[in-house]
Every structure is written in structure tokens, then in C-alpha cells.
Amino acid sequence: MELVKPGININFVGRLKYAVIFSVVLTVICLISIAWKGLNYGIDFAGGTLVQIKFHKGASADDIRKILVQIGIDDSVIQPLGTDEVIIRTAKSSSEIKGLSNKIEDSLNAAYGKDAFQVQRIEVVGPKVGKDLTQKAIMAIIFSWIGMLIYIAIRFEFRHAVGGIVGVIHDVIIVVGIFSIFSIEFTLTIVAALLTIIGYSIHDTIVVFDRVRENVRKNLKKDLPSIMNESINQTLSRTILTSFTVVIVVAVLYVFGGAVIHDFAFALLVGVIFGTYSSVFIAAPVVLAWEGYQSSTLKKKK
Amino acid sequence: MLKGIKVRAAIAIVVCLAGLFFLTPSLTADLPDVWKKYLPADKIRLGLDLQGGTHLVLEVDTEKAVESTIERMSNEIKETLMTNKVRFLYVEGTKKTGTISFELPDSASKMAFEKVLKDNYPDLETVSSEIRGGKEVVVLKIKNKRAEEIKKMVVEQSLETIRNRIDQFGITEPEIIPEHNDRIVIQLPGIKDTERAKNLIGKTALLEFKLVNEEHSVENALKGIVPEGSSIVYESRLDRQTGRRITTPLLLKNKTLLTGGYLESAQVKIGDRFAEPYVAIKFNAQGAKEFDRITGENVKKRLAIVLDGTVHSAPVIQERISGGDAQITGSFTLDEAKDLAIVLRAGALPAPVNILEERTVGPSLGQDSIDKGLWSAILGGILVAVFMVVYYKLSGIVADIALFMNIAIILGALAAFKATLTLPGIAGIVLIIGMSVDANVLIFERVREELRAGKTPRAAIETGYSKAFMTIFDTNVNALIASLFLFGFGTGPVKGFAVTLSIGIIASLFTAVFVTRIVFDYFIWYRKITSVSV
Numbered sequence: 144m145e146l147v148k149p150g151i152n153i154n155f156v157g158r159l160k161y162a163v164i165f166s167v168v169l170t171v172i173c174l175i176s177i178a179w180k181g182l183n184y185g186i187d188f189a190g191g192t193l194v195q196i197k198f199h200k201g202a203s204a205d206d207i208r209k210i211l212v213q214i215g216i217d218d219s220v221i222q223p224l225g226t227d228e229v230i231i232r233t234a235k236s237s238s239e240i241k242g243l244s245n246k247i248e249d250s251l252n253a254a255y256g257k258d259a260f261q262v263q264r265i266e267v268v269g270p271k272v273g274k275d276l277t278q279k280a281i282m283a284i285i286f287s288w289i290g291m292l293i294y295i296a297i298r299f300e301f302r303h304a305v306g307g308i309v310g311v312i313h314d315v316i317i318v319v320g321i322f323s324i325f326s327i328e329f330t331l332t333i334v335a336a337l338l339t340i341i342g343y344s345i346h347d348t349i350v351v352f353d354r355v356r357e358n359v360r361k362n363l364k365k366d367l368p369s370i371m372n373e374s375i376n377q378t379l380s381r382t383i384l385t386s387f388t389v390v391i392v393v394a395v396l397y398v399f400g401g402a403v404i405h406d407f408a409f410a411l412l413v414g415v416i417f418g419t420y421s422s423v424f425i426a427a428p429v430v431l432a433w434e435g436y437q438s439s440t441l442k443k444k445k
Numbered sequence: 446m447l448k449g450i451k452v453r454a455a456i457a458i459v460v461c462l463a464g465l466f467f468l469t470p471s472l473t474a475d476l477p478d479v480w481k482k483y484l485p486a487d488k489i490r491l492g493l494d495l496q497g498g499t500h501l502v503l504e505v506d507t508e509k510a511v512e513s514t515i516e517r518m519s520n521e522i523k524e525t526l527m528t529n530k531v532r533f534l535y536v537e538g539t540k541k542t543g544t545i546s547f548e549l550p551d552s553a554s555k556m557a558f559e560k561v562l563k564d565n566y567p568d569l570e571t572v573s574s575e576i577r578g579g580k581e582v583v584v585l586k587i588k589n590k591r592a593e594e595i596k597k598m599v600v601e602q603s604l605e606t607i608r609n610r611i612d613q614f615g616i617t618e619p620e621i622i623p624e625h626n627d628r629i630v631i632q633l634p635g636i637k638d639t640e641r642a643k644n645l646i647g648k649t650a651l652l653e654f655k656l657v658n659e660e661h662s663v664e665n666a667l668k669g670i671v672p673e674g675s676s677i678v679y680e681s682r683l684d685r686q687t688g689r690r691i692t693t694p695l696l697l698k699n700k701t702l703l704t705g706g707y708l709e710s711a712q713v714k715i716g717d718r719f720a721e722p723y724v725a726i727k728f729n730a731q732g733a734k735e736f737d738r739i740t741g742e743n744v745k746k747r748l749a750i751v752l753d754g755t756v757h758s759a760p761v762i763q764e765r766i767s768g769g770d771a772q773i774t775g776s777f778t779l780d781e782a783k784d785l786a787i788v789l790r791a792g793a794l795p796a797p798v799n800i801l802e803e804r805t806v807g808p809s810l811g812q813d814s815i816d817k818g819l820w821s822a823i824l825g826g827i828l829v830a831v832f833m834v835v836y837y838k839l840s841g842i843v844a845d846i847a848l849f850m851n852i853a854i855i856l857g858a859l860a861a862f863k864a865t866l867t868l869p870g871i872a873g874i875v876l877i878i879g880m881s882v883d884a885n886v887l888i889f890e891r892v893r894e895e896l897r898a899g900k901t902p903r904a905a906i907e908t909g910y911s912k913a914f915m916t917i918f919d920t921n922v923n924a925l926i927a928s929l930f931l932f933g934f935g936t937g938p939v940k941g942f943a944v945t946l947s948i949g950i951i952a953s954l955f956t957a958v959f960v961t962r963i964v965f966d967y968f969i970w971y972r973k974i975t976s977v978s979v
Binding site: 280283331334393 | 494502504639640643799800801802803804805806807809810813814817818820821824825828829832833835836837868869872875876878879880882883886887890893894897912915916919920922923924926927928929930931933934938939942943946
């Protein structure tokens with residue numbers, strides 16, 4: 144079976160400028176949303192309390208909210224989960240031993256009785272930890288960029304490294320931007336997804352660059368844009384196949400993985416699609432632009 | 446080369462068997478006893494998000510410990526100065542800046558003061574010394590080095606005490622790890638009553654015996670006229686009739702006569718009259734002697750038993766108590782009494798602790814996550830495997846064998862390295878299923894290209910592997926870089942994800958490149974096949 148015909152020759156390089164325009168527009172929209180609307184930070188970063196409760200008898204979100212107001216939680220977000228579960232979120236937290244989560248439990252106990260519900264999950268993150276984690280997350284992402292930049296620069300050339308990293312930054316901005324636009328909760332596991340996307344996107348880019356490196360050695364006379372185009376076409380089949388298998392498994396996770404990793408799988412899904420796109424349409428033009436800039440400065444010097 | 450293939454096959458089989466060897470105990474519990482003897486006992490450890498349990502991050506308030514050291518020292522200094530007959534005026538011990546100020550009438554007493562300090566308090570240093578309104582004012586503080594030592598010691602002691610308490614409470618396989626400078630990470634798998642566990646761990650459990658100030662009335666004190674050396678402390682008691690907690694103010698003398706530090710044992714007993722549980726405490730030899738003296742000197746006076754700033758009871762001393770036995774009553778439930786006995790036995794925390802982070806997962810949610818994660822992994826695996834066979838025919842089957850081996854190695858490695866499998870970790874395995882076939886896709890696509898270029902199967906496979914290998918290597922190293930940073934960044938579940946991802950990347954390099962090559966070489970060299978099904 145062959146999805147992509149051998150000897151395919153799509154003029155990617157000729158159409159790169161449309162891709163660049165598309166990406167720039169999308170990136171700007173995402174950045175504006177991130178700057179303007181911000182992110183719906185989960186309690187991992189913002190600090191706060193989360194309690195997931197399974198009711199044996201029905202309980203309405205309004206009732207729960209009223210009960211919580213009585214103990215001073217007036218900012219609760221109550222999100223239903225399936226038919227009989229709710230997630231209660233509040234930005235408040237307490238460092239006391241008998242924390243807010245216990246107080247929530249107690250007040251529900253008083254209202255519904257002890258056997259009416261079951262606490263499935265409690266998460267309490269103090270503001271101090273939230274700040275630490277935000278810092279750590281940003282550091283981890285930036286350092287992974289630097290690490291890859293160095294590795295690719297050693298194995299390939301510096302311009303390849305720049306192209307690859309620009310592609311990855313593009314992917315990260317888009318995924319974060321989509322989380323901002325749709326107000327999806329941004330948690331610790333989403334950062335894990337981002338780092339995975341970074342790894343995956345670079346992975347894809349290297350496959351293309353590797354072919355470029357090989358083809359450059361084969362025919363030294365050919366100009367870089369046509370070698371680039373040839374290499375993208377030669378690896379197109381593998382690019383599509385691998386993305387396809389990864390998208391299959393991630394989609395399975397998204398549909399069947401359960402509420403806890405639903406958003407995580409969503410981030411991966413978006414990231415894999417854009418990661419594949421960027422390794423062809425973003426990394427390549429950056430390398431070409433770099434090349435063009437260099438040769439033009441060379442000409443000027445002459 | 447023929448010999449080479451045997452050696453390589455042997456390596457592949459050994460690695461795969463090793464994976465299965467470590468994995469078997471996790472797959473099934475009812476193995477024949479003979480097997481059990483030779484197989485490792487460790488199953489794959491499940492993270493708290495899968496098996497249920499509580500993860501706590503505590504912060505030891507080390508500043509408080511330094512503050513109370515300063516407070517204690519300033520009291521000591523006052524006494525030493527008095528015994529040395531140095532004239533002074535104690536100004537204040539400011540908690541905020543951690544300093545003590547003294548005012549001395551003249552330079553002679555200042556010299557005497559400095560001598561006392563030098564001889565008795567080497568840990569203190571002078572911050573400032575000036576003449577203010579004709580009087581010498583000296584401000585002291587604890588030396589930085591000493592303060593750091595105190596902080597370090599306090600964290601170590603807290604760790605030890607908490608470990609003791611958890612051990613006595615009887616939680617299987619708890620993990621108690623210090624983190625950064627002043628944090629303690631606690632993992633309690635399978636715990637059901639989190640609130641009780643938190644109480645047990647976080648209670649300072651400072652037990653103090655203080656006299657009730659009976660010369661002055663509480664009413665006046667409540668109005669704001671608190672006599673020097675005394676303060677108001679509340680007694681909390683459960684009213685048996687109404688079931689409500691009542692608090693009564695008491696005026697206690699500040700001086701602590703005896704602390705829980707002198708306890709030898711603490712046990713739960715059931716009272717005769719109301720069948721009410723109480724905690725029977727026994728002082729050690731030194732404590733018993735002190736207790737004997739205190740009770741002897743204060744017959745007919747009220748002695749308050751204060752735990753963490755709350756009075757539990759304040760009985761009147763009827764007679765001198767020798768032997769060092771006492772009771773703490775205070776209308777406890779049985780569990781409360783048990784926990785109190787545990788914390789008293791394990792000792793007080795040297796400083797208060799705060800909870801910075803708590804993550805609790807109930808057992809049913811954990812099981813739900815395991816089910817959904819496994820189901821996704823199996824479904825994803827089958828879909829990818831079927832796709833590979835449809836697309837690459839027989840070569841696809843070879844890739845699927847590699848994929849299966851890869852998963853066995855990942856799980857076996859998790860069990861062998863005692864790594865923890867978390868829900869994101871399962872997601873990581875699912876992701877690896879998708880990504881690890883990439884190496885084979887790269888190779889097979891290359892082989893197809895070479896075949897199209899007119900090469901023989903043998904040459905096509907050789908170039909396919911050698912050309913694709915560099916690419917595969919580079920991509921895998923990069924993926925490893927990303928997961929290493931993930932590991933450094935992550936906490937609990939995310940770390941689990943990074944671990945499975947890293948193991949998976951390395952294992953896939955082995956199975957997808959090394960193992961599949963053996964199969965192809967076998968068919969080309971032994972079977973002398975003339976076409977490749979790819």
C-alpha cells in the first residue's frame with residue numbers, strides 16, 4: 144500500500160510564502176489572545192483547591208455553590224463531569240492542617256449526609272508552590288530549546304538549528320494560544336505535553352534536514368531551495384505516515400483516556416498536527432531565509 | 446556475518462526475556478510457588494494517581510524555630526545577667542528582625558554585660574551598640590551561621606519525627622523525602638482518611654504543663670488587664686449532653702513547668718466511669734522527678750495541660766504525685782486518643798509545619814484511570830499494528846514484533862528500576878507506541894526507495910538501515926533531551942511520564958533498529974529470499 148506516490152514532486156518551496164503568512168497570522172492571533180485574554184491557569188500554577196466528588200444522589204451545581212458560599216468560598220467554579228460527578232474549583236487555598244478541602248467536605252457532609260457522596264480527588268496547591276512551578280515550567284521549556292539548538296548545531300549546521308527551533312517555538316505558541324482562545328485549563332500535564340510536542344516537532348524536522356544534508360553531499364552544484372524541495376518530497380511519505388500513527392494513538396487517548404488526561408491528549412493532538420506542519424513549512428523557509436541573507440551579505444562584500 | 450546474526454539474536458532474546466522476567470510478577474499474582482522463588486518479587490509500582498493515596502508537600506517553618514531560639518536565649522540572658530548582678534533594662538526581643546535589645550545604664554555595666562555575653566553566648570553577635578539619651582543600647586542577634594545550623598537541624602528533626610509518627614500509624618510503604626531546604630514530600634499510598642493522616646503528621650504536639658494564675662481573675666484579664674507573666678489560653682471541651690464544643694478562657698502563668706520532651710510513653714486507656722478514652726502518659730526518670738517536685742510544691746493549685754496552645758484539662762493537684770504517671774483527658778474519640786498517643790510518643794515537631802501542596806486520589810478514581818489507560822493503550826496498539834501490516838505487509842509484521850518487544854521491555858524496565866507508573870506514564874507508553882514505529886517507517890520507506898532505484902533486496906536493506914540509522918539516532922537523542930528536561934521539571938505524575946518516555950525512546954532504538962535487522966538478515970542470508978515484502 145502506498146499513500147504517497149513515489150516520485151511525487153509538489154512545489155513546497157515555491158509556496159512557502161503562503162505558509163509563512165498563514166503561520167505569522169496564526170501566531171499573532173495566538174500571542175494577542177495570550178497577552179489579552181491570558182491563560183486559564185489550573186490550580187497547579189494559580190494556586191487553589193480542587194475537589195472532585197461523585198454523588199450517589201443527584202446534587203445541583205447551584206446547591207453546591209450556595210453551600211460553599213456559607214463557608215466563605217464565593218469564587219467556586221463547579222464543573223459537571225459525566226452524569227454524577229462534579230469538579231469544584233476555587234482559587235482559595237489554606238496552608239493549615241485542616242485545609243479548605245476538609246472544610247468543603249465537612250460542609251457537604253452536613254448538607255447531604257456522609258454516604259451521599261464520595262471524594263474522588265483533592266488537589267491543593269499553595270500560592271508559593273504555584274509560583275515555583277510556573278518558573279520551573281518556563282525554565283524547562285526554554286532549556287529544552289537551548290539543548291536542542293546546541294545538539295542540532297553540532298550535528299548539522301547552525302542555520303538548521305535556528306530553523307528547527309523557530310518551528311518548535313511556533314508550535315508551542317500555537318498550542319498555548321489555542322488553550323488561551325478556548326479557555327481550556329492550563330495545568331502541569333499540559334506543560335508535559337508541550338515538552339513532548341517540542342521533542343516530536345524537532346524529531347520531524349531532523350528527518351527532513353537529514354535528507355537535505357545527504358542530498359547536498361550528493362550534488363553539490365544544485366541550489367539549496369531545489370534540494371530542500373526534493374528532500375521534503377522524498378520524506379513526505381514518512382512524514383505523513385508517522386504523523387498518522389501518532390495521531391491515531393493520541394486520538395484514542397483523547398476519546399478513551401478519561402477525564403484526567405483529556406486535555407493532555409488534546410494538547411498532543413494539536414501539537415502533533417502543527418509539529419508536522421511546522422517541520423515542513425516553517426523550519427525550511429527559516430533555513431532558506433538564513434541562506435539567502437548570508438549569500439546576499441557575501442555578495443555585498445564582494 | 447552468519448556468526449554475527451546468532452550473537453545478535455542471542456542478545457535480542459536475552460534482553461526480551463529479561464524484560465519478561467521482571468514483568469511477570471506484575472502480570473499475574475497466582476504463579477506456582479516454584480516460579481515465585483526465582484522471579485523478582487517487585488511488581489510495577491503504581492503512582493498515587495493510579496493506586497489512590499495522598500501526596501503532601503510540607504514546609505517547615507524554620508524561621509519560627511530561629512525566633513523561638515532567640516526568645517529562649519533572651520530569657521536565659523536575663524537570668525544570667527541577674528545572677529551576675531549586672532544592671533540592665535531589657536528592652537525587647539523583636540521577632541520580626543530576630544534581634545534582642547538591651548539598655549544599660551553606664552559603660553561599666555556595659556563591660557560586664559559584654560563579658561557575660563562573651564563567656565556564655567558565643568552564638569550571638571552585636572548588630573549595633575550606641576549611646577542613646579546617655580544610656581548604652583546594645584542590639585544582638587544570632588550569628589547567621591548558627592541560624593542556618595538551627596534551620597537545618599529543625600528540618601532534620603521534623604523529618605525524623607514525622608517518619609516516626611507515620612510508622613506508628615501503620616501506613617505501608619510511605620515515602621518521606623526532604624526537598625529543597627525546608628520542604629518535606631510525603632507520599633501515603635492507599636490512605637483513606639486523609640484528614641486524620643494530615644492531623645497526625647502536621648500537629649506540632651507541643652505538650653506543656655503550666656500553672657493557672659488564681660491570684661488574678663480571668664474576667665479582668667479579658668477586659669485587657671493581663672498581669673505580667675501570664676496570658677489567656679482557651680480550654681476546649683466537648684459537652685457530653687449537647688455534643689458541642691465549648692471553649693472557656695483560662696489565665697495561665699507563662700512559665701512552662703514541664704514539656705512532653707520528658708515523656709517515656711503514652712498509651713490509650715479507657716476510663717472506668719464513662720468508658721471514655723484517655724491518654725495515660727509516663728514521664729522518664731528526670732521528668733518524674735520534676736513532676737514530683739512540681740506537684741509537691743503546688744498542692745491545691747490548678748495545673749493546666751496545654752497541647753499546641755489549647756488547654757485540654759486543668760485539674761486541681763490533690764496531692765504530690767510520685768512515680769511520674771499522669772493522664773490527659775479531654776473527651777476524645779478513640780481515634781483521636783490513639784493519634785494523640787502516637788504524636789506524644791513520637792515527640793513534638795521542633796517547628797510548625799505548613800501544607801504547601803496536597804494531592805489526593807481516591808481508590809475508585811485510580812482504578813478507573815488504570816482501566817481507561819490500559820484500554821487506550823491496547824486499542825492504540827492494535828490500530829497501529831494493523832496499520833503497519835496493511836501498509837508494509839510482512840515487513841509490517843516484523844515491525845509489530847518489535848513494537849510488542851518494546852512494550853515488554855518498557856514495562857520490564859519500569860519494574861526492574863522500581864520506577865513508578867503514573868497515568869501520564871501510561872499516556873507516554875501509548876505515545877511511544879505511535880512514535881516507535883517511526884523508526885521502522887523511516888527504514889521501510891528508505892528500503893522501498895532503494896528497491897525502486899533497482900537495487901537487490903539485500904543491498905536495499907543494507908542501505909535502508911545504514912542511511913536511516915543516522916536520522917533515527919539524531920531524532921531519538923533530541924527526544925531524549927526533551928524528556929530529560931521534563932524529568933527535571935516534573936513532579937510525581939509528570940516525572941512518571943518522563944521516565945516511561947525516556948525508557949521507551951531507548952528501547953525503541955533497540956527493538957526497531959537492532960531487532961528488526963536480525964529478522965531481515967536472517968531471511969536474506971539463510972533463506973536467500975529474492976524479494977522483500979515491504
